[in-house]
Amino acid sequence: MTREQHLEQLKTGQTFDLLIIGGGATGCGVALDAVTRGLKVALIEKNDFAEGTSSRSTKLVHGGVRYLEAAIKKLDRVQYHLVKDGLKERYLLLKNAPHLSNRLPLVTPLYRWIDVPYVFAGLKLYDFLSGKRHIGHSRLLSRKQALRRFPMLKPAGLKAGVLYYDGQFHDARMALSLALTAECHGASISNHVAVTMLLKEEGQISGAELTDSLTGESWPLHARGVINATGPFADSIRKMDNPAASEIISASTGIHIVLDKRFAPADTGLMIPETDDGRVLFVLPWEDHALIGTTDEPAAITEHPRPLEEEIDYLLRHVTRYFNLKVERSDIKATWSGLRPLVRDPEAVDTASLARDHVIEVSTDGLLTIAGGKWTTYREMAMDTIDQALISFRLETPNPGCQTKHLPILGGANYHAHGDQALVKKYGFAADIAAYLHRTYGDQAEQVARLTSPHKAIRLVKDHPILEAEVIYAVRYEMAERVIDVLARRTPLARLDIAAARTAAPRVLEIMAKELSWDLQRCKDERQITEQLLSEGL
Numbered sequence: 001m002t003r004e005q006h007l008e009q010l011k012t013g014q015t016f017d018l019l020i021i022g023g024g025a026t027g028c029g030v031a032l033d034a035v036t037r038g039l040k041v042a043l044i045e046k047n048d049f050a051e052g053t054s055s056r057s058t059k060l061v062h063g064g065v066r067y068l069e070a071a072i073k074k075l076d077r078v079q080y081h082l083v084k085d086g087l088k089e090r091y092l093l094l095k096n097a098p099h100l101s102n103r104l105p106l107v108t109p110l111y112r113w114i115d116v117p118y119v120f121a122g123l124k125l126y127d128f129l130s131g132k133r134h135i136g137h138s139r140l141l142s143r144k145q146a147l148r149r150f151p152m153l154k155p156a157g158l159k160a161g162v163l164y165y166d167g168q169f170h171d172a173r174m175a176l177s178l179a180l181t182a183e184c185h186g187a188s189i190s191n192h193v194a195v196t197m198l199l200k201e202e203g204q205i206s207g208a209e210l211t212d213s214l215t216g217e218s219w220p221l222h223a224r225g226v227i228n229a230t231g232p233f234a235d236s237i238r239k240m241d242n243p244a245a246s247e248i249i250s251a252s253t254g255i256h257i258v259l260d261k262r263f264a265p266a267d268t269g270l271m272i273p274e275t276d277d278g279r280v281l282f283v284l285p286w287e288d289h290a291l292i293g294t295t296d297e298p299a300a301i302t303e304h305p306r307p308l309e310e311e312i313d314y315l316l317r318h319v320t321r322y323f324n325l326k327v328e329r330s331d332i333k334a335t336w337s338g339l340r341p342l343v344r345d346p347e348a349v350d351t352a353s354l355a356r357d358h359v360i361e362v363s364t365d366g367l368l369t370i371a372g373g374k375w376t377t378y379r380e381m382a383m384d385t386i387d388q389a390l391i392s393f394r395l396e397t398p399n400p401g402c403q404t405k406h407l408p409i410l411g412g413a414n415y416h417a418h419g420d421q422a423l424v425k426k427y428g429f430a431a432d433i434a435a436y437l438h439r440t441y442g443d444q445a446e447q448v449a450r451l452t453s454p455h456k457a458i459r460l461v462k463d464h465p466i467l468e469a470e471v472i473y474a475v476r477y478e479m480a481e482r483v484i485d486v487l488a489r490r491t492p493l494a495r496l497d498i499a500a501a502r503t504a505a506p507r508v509l510e511i512m513a514k515e516l517s518w519d520l521q522r523c524k525d526e527r528q529i530t531e532q533l534l535s536e537g538l
């Protein structure tokens, strides 16, 4: 369905069971859980799906090696369960969205003998906690083996390494795919629609006023229950309900930088176990590039957080310390910053020590807020949220139990590991294009492929496998409404290579203008907004 058709459904005046505010990992996951239990669901997102934190993560599907260390050192049960739940959910995400995720071996380099038994035992415990859902066995690497797996490592002083496994995924497309899977099950969804006010009847929340961010049009939507899944912005919705509500979100920023593929082998990541300030740092292969992150600093809540120069220096300094290659500021192809929606703990000394657990709160007037957690556990968070919503809003459905444990995400149901070869054979695509389409769209890749026929797989920009046909697909089937929706979230171009995204922008605008019948003024506005976002940071 198109966005227009969804908007029509959202404007009919019908009463939904649930209105879900926020189209990130949390909101999209909650919408899918709710609709597959048979509830009538509306999901709205102020900007684009995953435009907030959910497209700005390290893209790891993990239990969290660092949380395990904290669990053991501080005998902390919350952190321990966080790791266990994360490992269970890691397995399910890899299974249900096989096209958007993969298993990734990671090397931990060790420069002191004393660290070898400690790190090895810790990672063995990490394997053990995943039980029968393990995705690979950790093992010790000799110095030579560590250098063979990750040749960019500085050899001087290297004693050994430990190889372990975690998952990796495409966060922006995962959120979109959750929303589109919810759509397939009957949810009414829209991006670029904001909640501007909560509606109440007899002191209880009965819906919200919605505003189309693209046209400015507002209308009321009635729902038996309203769920606030706005991540870092959760307090702004809580204050619409009760202006005196005390804040529960404490945001911290994390930035990433992207370098070209010289800086990471295609099939192995690096986990630096201890930075200057006691954090972990990852260097990961991602979409034929090297992704490096992240930082963790308390931050103000803003819609488009930007990486600071000192944060970029921090990452470059650590890479330089561990790498045999010279890394310079000019090697950076893209950077971005994201806000962690951590649930505030007045006792916490710093944001890194806050547990990444989720919290569900129901206000006196019936606003259900789900906050905190991490991408990996979105499904479990959604399950807990809807379990609570059924009780709090007295909702009735023939399927009250959670249905998502074995539910394939759009593109995953008929995905086969070597499906890219069929695309090469049938459409004559170059191998990189076929592999990219296959892992990006899964069993939907042929739908994109069919749109290429008159154009013969024209690349949007050279040296990237991203196609012009994807712009058409994104508009027709994935609710892309702005040029930046295509450049930063339907495709990964702007996250990988800002210069390439700038080159591609005029052609993306041209295709979108034709598909969406934009007038000259809209084209002018889009050109300006896109250029501003690409030059200032997304």
Ligand SMILES: Cc1cc2nc3c(=O)[nH]c(=O)nc-3n(C[C@H](O)[C@H](O)[C@H](O)COP(=O)(O)OP(=O)(O)OC[C@H]3O[C@@H](n4cnc5c(N)ncnc54)[C@H](O)[C@@H]3O)c2cc1C
Pocket (backbone or CB within 6 Å): 021, 022, 023, 024, 025, 026, 027, 044, 045, 046, 047, 048, 049, 050, 051, 052, 053, 054, 055, 056, 057, 058, 059, 060, 061, 062, 193, 194, 195, 196, 229, 230, 231, 232, 233, 252, 253, 254, 255, 294, 295, 338, 339, 340, 341, 372, 373, 374, 375, 376, 377
């Ligand atoms: C640097 C960094 C690295 C991370 N790495 C990982 C990782 O590797 N693995 C992992 O599991 N987790 C990771 N996380 C955590 C994970 O990304 C977040 O927990 C998750 O994305 C939060 O999703 P969310 O939906 O709660 O918030 P968001 O993605 O921010 O979504 C909230 C949405 O609500 C919308 N919204 C706000 N106000 C309104 C309104 N009035 N009306 C309508 N919509 C509104 C916003 O526009 C936004 O899109 C990382 C986080 C950061 C910051």
